[in-house]
Amino acid sequence: MEPSLKQTVTDLAVRARAAALALATVTSASKDRALVRLADLIDGSHAPLLAANHRDLEAAQAGGLSEAQVDRLRLTPARLAHLANSVREVAALPDPVGEVLEEWARPNGLKIRKVRVPIGVIAVIYEARPNVTVDCAVLCLKSGNAAILRGGSEIFHTNGALASLVREALAREPGIPADSVQLVPTTDRAALQALLKLDELVQCVIPRGGEGLIRFVAETSTIPVIKHYRGVCFVYADRSADPAMAEAVTVNAKVQRPGVCNAAEQLLVHAEAADSLLPRLARALVSRGVQLRCDPAAAAILKREGIAHGAARPEDYSTEFLSLTLAVRLVGSLEEAIATINRDSSGHTDAIITADPEAARRFQAAVDSAVVLWNASTRFNDGFEFGYGAEIGISTDRLHARGPMGLKELCSHKFLIDGAGQVRG
Amino acid sequence: MEPSLKQTVTDLAVRARAAALALATVTSASKDRALVRLADLIDGSHAPLLAANHRDLEAAQAGGLSEAQVDRLRLTPARLAHLANSVREVAALPDPVGEVLEEWARPNGLKIRKVRVPIGVIAVIYEARPNVTVDCAVLCLKSGNAAILRGGSEIFHTNGALASLVREALAREPGIPADSVQLVPTTDRAALQALLKLDELVQCVIPRGGEGLIRFVAETSTIPVIKHYRGVCFVYADRSADPAMAEAVTVNAKVQRPGVCNAAEQLLVHAEAADSLLPRLARALVSRGVQLRCDPAAAAILKREGIAHGAARPEDYSTEFLSLTLAVRLVGSLEEAIATINRDSSGHTDAIITADPEAARRFQAAVDSAVVLWNASTRFNDGFEFGYGAEIGISTDRLHARGPMGLKELCSHKFLIDGAGQVRG
Numbered sequence: 001m002e003p004s005l006k007q008t009v010t011d012l013a014v015r016a017r018a019a020a021l022a023l024a025t026v027t028s029a030s031k032d033r034a035l036v037r038l039a040d041l042i043d044g045s046h047a048p049l050l051a052a053n054h055r056d057l058e059a060a061q062a063g064g065l066s067e068a069q070v071d072r073l074r075l076t077p078a079r080l081a082h083l084a085n086s087v088r089e090v091a092a093l094p095d096p097v098g099e100v101l102e103e104w105a106r107p108n109g110l111k112i113r114k115v116r117v118p119i120g121v122i123a124v125i126y127e128a129r130p131n132v133t134v135d136c137a138v139l140c141l142k143s144g145n146a147a148i149l150r151g152g153s154e155i156f157h158t159n160g161a162l163a164s165l166v167r168e169a170l171a172r173e174p175g176i177p178a179d180s181v182q183l184v185p186t187t188d189r190a191a192l193q194a195l196l197k198l199d200e201l202v203q204c205v206i207p208r209g210g211e212g213l214i215r216f217v218a219e220t221s222t223i224p225v226i227k228h229y230r231g232v233c234f235v236y237a238d239r240s241a242d243p244a245m246a247e248a249v250t251v252n253a254k255v256q257r258p259g260v261c262n263a264a265e266q267l268l269v270h271a272e273a274a275d276s277l278l279p280r281l282a283r284a285l286v287s288r289g290v291q292l293r294c295d296p297a298a299a300a301i302l303k304r305e306g307i308a309h310g311a312a313r314p315e316d317y318s319t320e321f322l323s324l325t326l327a328v329r330l331v332g333s334l335e336e337a338i339a340t341i342n343r344d345s346s347g348h349t350d351a352i353i354t355a356d357p358e359a360a361r362r363f364q365a366a367v368d369s370a371v372v373l374w375n376a377s378t379r380f381n382d383g384f385e386f387g388y389g390a391e392i393g394i395s396t397d398r399l400h401a402r403g404p405m406g407l408k409e410l411c412s413h414k415f416l417i418d419g420a421g422q423v424r425g
Numbered sequence: 426m427e428p429s430l431k432q433t434v435t436d437l438a439v440r441a442r443a444a445a446l447a448l449a450t451v452t453s454a455s456k457d458r459a460l461v462r463l464a465d466l467i468d469g470s471h472a473p474l475l476a477a478n479h480r481d482l483e484a485a486q487a488g489g490l491s492e493a494q495v496d497r498l499r500l501t502p503a504r505l506a507h508l509a510n511s512v513r514e515v516a517a518l519p520d521p522v523g524e525v526l527e528e529w530a531r532p533n534g535l536k537i538r539k540v541r542v543p544i545g546v547i548a549v550i551y552e553a554r555p556n557v558t559v560d561c562a563v564l565c566l567k568s569g570n571a572a573i574l575r576g577g578s579e580i581f582h583t584n585g586a587l588a589s590l591v592r593e594a595l596a597r598e599p600g601i602p603a604d605s606v607q608l609v610p611t612t613d614r615a616a617l618q619a620l621l622k623l624d625e626l627v628q629c630v631i632p633r634g635g636e637g638l639i640r641f642v643a644e645t646s647t648i649p650v651i652k653h654y655r656g657v658c659f660v661y662a663d664r665s666a667d668p669a670m671a672e673a674v675t676v677n678a679k680v681q682r683p684g685v686c687n688a689a690e691q692l693l694v695h696a697e698a699a700d701s702l703l704p705r706l707a708r709a710l711v712s713r714g715v716q717l718r719c720d721p722a723a724a725a726i727l728k729r730e731g732i733a734h735g736a737a738r739p740e741d742y743s744t745e746f747l748s749l750t751l752a753v754r755l756v757g758s759l760e761e762a763i764a765t766i767n768r769d770s771s772g773h774t775d776a777i778i779t780a781d782p783e784a785a786r787r788f789q790a791a792v793d794s795a796v797v798l799w800n801a802s803t804r805f806n807d808g809f810e811f812g813y814g815a816e817i818g819i820s821t822d823r824l825h826a827r828g829p830m831g832l833k834e835l836c837s838h839k840f841l842i843d844g845a846g847q848v849r850g
Contacts, residue, residue: 021767025790106812110801119823120793199643203823218624219647224824245846252848342446364841365450368545376535376844385849386840387531398544398628398837399649400824412823415811416789419801421670423677424810 005186006194012148012182013201016121019177020146024118026175028095031141034176035091038138038169042084045165046077052161053130060154072128073155083131090138093389096407097144111418118144119412120203123195124392125217127152127209133162136206137181139392141170143410146180148202150195152209153187196221203412208393226405228396230320231261232346233378236337236363237277238354239270245375246277246353247284252377253351255288259322261394262349262381266317266327268337271297274330279305282328290324297330318344334359338366345369348396349381370396370403430611431619437573437607438626441546444602445571449543451600453520456566459601460516463563463594467509470590471502477586478555485579497553498580508556515563518814521832522569536843543569544837545628548620549817550642552577552634558587561631562606564817566595568835571605573627575620577634578612621646628837633818651830653821655745656686657771658803661762661788662702663779664695670800671702671778672709677802678776680713684747686819687774687806691742691752693762696722699755704730707753715749722755743769759784763791770794773821774806795821795828 042049053075060070102114122145124136133151140147151159163183171178184191196205199222206226207217214227235253237246253264269278278301282292286308293312294302302309309328316327331337341350351373352363360374371381381403383391388406395401401409467474478500485495527539547570549561558576565572576584588608596603609616621630624647631651632642639652660678662671678689694703703726707717711733718737719727727734734753741752756762766775776798777788785799796806806828808816813831820826826834 222644248848256849371840373842376842376847377849379849402837403840412827415796415828417798422801423673424681424802424804
């Protein structure tokens with residue numbers, strides 16, 4: 001790559017690091033004023049924002065994107081109003097920074113406090129939807145982190161217009177450096193690669209987008225990454241599942257919003273309950289347009305009952321369909337359900353439907369996933385449904401954050417120790 | 426690399442993953458019994474352990490290692506007795522797994538519990554000292570994690586003998602898979618590279634050793650890494666520092682154990698106090714064999730007082746000496762001390778000595794390091810000094826763990842949600 005591109009990214013990260021050090025001790029009131037000002041600026045800037053977005057939409061249409069793809073890039077007055085309101089909601093949340101997480105004294109008199117602090121500089125690498133630019137900037141700012149945003153080329157102009165508004169809102173607030181939020185001024189892949197090696201300046205990378213982007217970031221970055229690969233989520237209807245509840249939960253998990261990561265992709269049914277339970281669940285799903293891909297045992301039951309279904313291929317058992325497709329298998333026992341999920345799910349969200357508390361507790365203890373539900377839809381793995389008031393993503397990692405990531409998950413901690421001259425003997 | 430080497434490492438990780446799933450729900454009593462049995466086995470196996478160690482020591486001497494280097498590899502009856510006792514101490518610690526970290530109910534009636542669970546499979550990559558094999562195996566086991574241990578070639582035979590004992594202790598405990606602790610059977614670099622790409626099977630990598638090893642792991646791994654690069658720790662003697670306290674803390678931080686990461690590498694003195702304070706600190710340090718590398722302002726004072734010192738080179742200001750060498754600089758203000766530390770320290774451990782509480786609070790808030798002390802030695806950044814009862818390392822990362830890492834830091838969490846058929850609208 002040309003040295004100047006690497007230098008551009010490095011200079012940007014140096015400015016971000018300086019901004020992060022200042023931002024770490026900015027007051028909550030100051031951050032919230034900047035956020036409310038941003039919301040007002042968005043409300044007052046529909047014309048230039050829509051104009052910038054129009055340039056991106058024209059290029060997308062000329063580039064042959066489908067109408068559904070173009071729509072994901074589109075800003076509208078209603079979407080901008082919604083965006084401004086979401087910024088106001090974040091401003092109204094409690095500041096996560098400064099909370100004393102633990103506090104204790106040692107026999108030698110040292111007082112130790114573990115205090116929540118910002119992570120530092122966070123790089124967010126994302127694709128497509130323009131609201132991500134504002135969402136990520138706002139969540140990073142509220143949690144005291146400097147943000148480096150690197151959006152996709154499809155919305156280059158929209159991102160630039162939104163980032164300018166963010167910087168305008170920050171610049172008017174004394175004490176908050178404008179460089180607290182910066183946009184990488186190029187979508188060149190080489191610039192991204194250079195950014196992902198700046199582990200002395202950037203403390204965390206959050207990729208948001210398809211699995212290809214996330215894998216590229218995870219494989220390239222020497223900076224710690226918080227990521228979410230796939231949501232291959234299971235619903236397991238146990239022997240003692242209440243049929244009406246199993247139907248309601250399975251239908252909701254699959255159908256309510258099939259394109260998101262916490263939608264169910266697979267149904268397991270206990271073989272001893274399958275004769276009565278599976279036809280009911282299958283009819284409810286098929287009547288809502290769901291295509292079932294069944295193992296031979298499930299297929300035999302559905303064939304007997306005359307319910308539409310297809311045969312599953314081996315890869316269907318670990319596929320994130322993100323559509324109205326559901327893999328279906330029978331299992332001989334609770335333990336087989338657990339082993340199947342631990343082998344084939346993506347560790348994101350899995351649910352058991354059962355009237356048996358012992359089975360539920362065993363399932364929750366043994367299933368190795370971020371969120372394990374008993375008698376509730378997988379769709380509840382979500383920062384807003386958890387009551388966090390905001391969400392930057394859902395982590396399938398084990399370190400730092402696992403499950404929904406709100407403002408607290410955008411923070412680190414440090415230890416403050418007060419002494420009276422103590423030394424080690 | 427030969428396919429068989431990659432296959433060997435993959436097979437090992439597959440077994441580790443299966444072991445981790447079983448280990449996650451093993452009782453505390455069972456894990457503790459295995460640990461006590463291991464301690465007894467170490468006590469009863471001095472002869473074969475010392476024989477295996479002797480082979481490594483002979484190879485090390487033949488290979489031209491210095492006597493100090495060879496001594497780091499050496500097992501003795503006293504060191505083995507100490508090792509066995511440290512295993513018993515870990516067995517006596519509380520089990521971190523299963524603790525409910527947070528618990529709340531949502532308006533829709535869902536009950537959410539955040540529960541501490543093992544991370545899963547942890548790979549520990551380390552060099553030299555043989556006790557690390559047992560320490561890491563024991564801490565991983567206690568926290569419910571399967572361990573993959575990859576030691577250095579210098580103690581290949583010693584590690585093999587110790588790992589055999591660990592596996593013997595585990596094999597006798599029903600419910601604990603022997604594959605909970607596995608040693609990579611080769612020190613081939615290609616095998617390590619293959620291991621570090623197995624992000625579907627291994628959840629965390631902890632490198633322990635020199636900066637070269639740690640950087641190699643961080644750059645190669647697609648698995649999240651918890652690491653500790655360098656301890657470039659500062660002591661800042663503020664304008665109002667009590668001279669006797671400043672002397673005691675600075676001497677302790679530098680001299681008590683200069684070869685470790687939490688030893689001080691640099692002293693900053695407020696210029697307004699330097700005329701009286703610096704000569705006292707310098708005399709105390711020099712009389713204990715410390716070589717001072719001074720900036721021109723500090724050098725001028727020491728020259729006037731006739732105290733031995735040298736001139737600092739620019740790189741000395743961010744060097745981890747790990748020896749009786751100390752960089753010394755004057756700063757014009759508290760803010761200059763903070764900015765200097767945030768630029769040149771490694772974010773590990775930094776201390777202020779001051780009688781001014783406001784200065785102390787500002788320093789603790791603004792210095793971006795894992796541990797920030799007021800009137801105490803940097804040497805207190807340590808898992809045992811924190812009261813953790815164990816330590817697997819000290820993290821200079823911001824994600825997951827920052828500062829001393831005990832058993833809790835070897836854990837992740839998951840969310841268990843109990844419902845009554847809730848679905849999303």
